[in-house]
Amino acid sequence: MKKAITFIKLNVLILSIFSTLLSCKNANKNEVSKIKVPKTKKEQLTLSKGFQLLESNCFACHSPKNPIEDRIAPPMAMIKDFYITNNKNISEEDFIKSLITFINNPNEENSKIPEAIERYGLMPKMNFTEEQITQIAKYIYNSKLEQPNWYKNHFHNEKFIHLENLKNEDLSYKELGLKYAMNTKAVLGKNLIAAIKNKGTEGAVAFCNTRAFNIVDSAGVTLNTKIKRVSDLPRNLANTANKTELDYIYSTKKAMKNNKKTSPLVQEIDKKMVAYYPIVTNTMCLQCHGVPNTQILPATLSKIKELYPTDKATGYGENELRGIWVIEMDKK
Ligand code: HEC
Ligand code: HEC
Incomplete structure (x- = not known):
C-alpha cells in the first residue's frame, strides 16, 4: 500500500514537470545559458x-x-x-x-x-x-x-x-580540437538525421543548405573558436580547402589508400593553434554524396544542383575522405 502511494507522488511530480514543459514551449530558444x-x-x-x-x-x-x-x-x-x-x-x-x-x-x-x-x-x-x-x-x-x-x-x-x-587545463590542443569537432558533429548529425526523417532526403538537402553552415558557424563565433568543414571537392564553394588544408587532405588520402592509420594534425598559424581531423563517409552519406541517379535519387540530385550549381561532392563510396574538420583555437 505504501508503495502505491509513493508511486502516485512520483507520478504527480512527473506530471507537474511535464505541464511546465508544455507551458514553456514558447520560451525564447536563443536564450543564452544562465x-x-x-x-x-x-x-x-x-x-x-x-x-x-x-x-x-x-x-x-x-x-x-x-x-x-x-x-x-x-x-x-x-x-x-x-x-x-x-x-x-x-x-x-x-x-x-x-x-x-x-x-x-x-x-x-x-x-x-x-x-x-x-x-x-x-x-x-x-x-x-x-x-x-x-x-x-x-x-x-x-x-x-x-x-x-x-x-x-x-x-x-x-x-x-x-x-x-x-582549455586552460590539461587537455592538449589535439584533444581539445577533437572534442570541438565531435561535439559539432553530434549536433550536425542529429539535425541531419531528424531532417531526413521528417522531410525526406530531398527536403534535408535544403535544410543543410541553410543550416549546416549556420550551426557550425554560430558555435564557432560565440566561442572565439572557429569550426569549419572543408573539402578538396566541395559542395558549397564556401567550404573550399586552402593550400595548407589541401596538403593535409592529400596526405590523409594517401594514408587511407595504403591502409595506414590516419592521424590529426595541429599547427600554429598566425599565433593561433589550428587542428585538422579527417571526415570519412559511411553508407548514410551516400544518399547525398554517392553515385548520381542510383545512390542519389533524381529528386535529391536536382535539389542539390539547384542549390549548389558548382557541386563537386558526388561519386563517393563508403569509407572515403569526404573532407576535414578545421578547428582554430586561441593559444592558451
Ligand atoms: C547505473 C546507473 C546510475 C548511474 C551511472 C548513476 N546513478 Fe544515481 N541513481 C541511479 C538510480 C537507479 C537511482 C534511484 C534509486 C536511488 O535513489 O538509489 C539513483 C539516484 C540518485 C540520487 C538520489 C539518491 C537518493 O535516493 O536520495 C542521486 C543524488 C544520484 N543518483 C546521483 C548520481 C550522480 C551524481 C551520479 C554520477 C556521478 C549518478 N547518480 C550516477 C542510478 C545511477
Ligand atoms: C541530406 C543530404 C546530405 C547527407 C545525407 C549528407 N550530406 Fe554532406 N552535405 C550536404 C549538403 C547540402 C552540403 C553543403 C552544406 C553547406 O552548404 O555548407 C554538405 C556538405 C558537406 C561537407 C562540407 C564540404 C562541402 O562539400 O561543402 C562535408 C565534409 C560533408 N557534407 C560530409 C558528409 C558526411 C561525412 C556525411 C555522412 C555522415 C554527409 N555529408 C551526409 C548534404 C548531405
Whole structure:
C-alpha cells in the first residue's frame, strides 16, 4: 500500500514537470545559458569539471532527455528538486555533504528519495573522489538544469562553454580540437538525421543548405573558436580547402589508400593553434554524396544542383575522405 502511494507522488511530480514543459514551449530558444556567473577562474573551472563528470558518469542513467518509459533512474533535474529546490534553505556545503554521503554509500538510510529506490532499485556504488563529487555537486547546485527546457535549449551550449573553460587545463590542443569537432558533429548529425526523417532526403538537402553552415558557424563565433568543414571537392564553394588544408587532405588520402592509420594534425598559424581531423563517409552519406541517379535519387540530385550549381561532392563510396574538420583555437 505504501508503495502505491509513493508511486502516485512520483507520478504527480512527473506530471507537474511535464505541464511546465508544455507551458514553456514558447520560451525564447536563443536564450543564452544562465549559469550563475562564477566569481573566479578557479570556480569556473570547478563547474566545468563538474559538468564533464556529470555528463560522462551520471547522464547515462540520469539522462535529462529519456522519455518516462525508458528511464532507469530519475532525471538529475528531479533529483535537484528533491535535494535543493524543495528544501529551500539547504546551503551549497550541506548539499555537497549529502551528495558525498549518498554516492559513497548508496543505501536507504542515506537516501532522500526512498520512492526512487522503490521504483528503480538502489543506485549502484561507484568510486569517485570527494573532490570529484564536490565538483559535480557544485555544478548541480549552481546550474539551471531544473528548468524544463534546459536540455533542449542549453545542453549543447553548455558543452561548448565548459570545453572553453577546460582549455586552460590539461587537455592538449589535439584533444581539445577533437572534442570541438565531435561535439559539432553530434549536433550536425542529429539535425541531419531528424531532417531526413521528417522531410525526406530531398527536403534535408535544403535544410543543410541553410543550416549546416549556420550551426557550425554560430558555435564557432560565440566561442572565439572557429569550426569549419572543408573539402578538396566541395559542395558549397564556401567550404573550399586552402593550400595548407589541401596538403593535409592529400596526405590523409594517401594514408587511407595504403591502409595506414590516419592521424590529426595541429599547427600554429598566425599565433593561433589550428587542428585538422579527417571526415570519412559511411553508407548514410551516400544518399547525398554517392553515385548520381542510383545512390542519389533524381529528386535529391536536382535539389542539390539547384542549390549548389558548382557541386563537386558526388561519386563517393563508403569509407572515403569526404573532407576535414578545421578547428582554430586561441593559444592558451
Ligand atoms: C547505473 C546507473 C546510475 C548511474 C551511472 C548513476 N546513478 Fe544515481 N541513481 C541511479 C538510480 C537507479 C537511482 C534511484 C534509486 C536511488 O535513489 O538509489 C539513483 C539516484 C540518485 C540520487 C538520489 C539518491 C537518493 O535516493 O536520495 C542521486 C543524488 C544520484 N543518483 C546521483 C548520481 C550522480 C551524481 C551520479 C554520477 C556521478 C549518478 N547518480 C550516477 C542510478 C545511477
Ligand atoms: C541530406 C543530404 C546530405 C547527407 C545525407 C549528407 N550530406 Fe554532406 N552535405 C550536404 C549538403 C547540402 C552540403 C553543403 C552544406 C553547406 O552548404 O555548407 C554538405 C556538405 C558537406 C561537407 C562540407 C564540404 C562541402 O562539400 O561543402 C562535408 C565534409 C560533408 N557534407 C560530409 C558528409 C558526411 C561525412 C556525411 C555522412 C555522415 C554527409 N555529408 C551526409 C548534404 C548531405
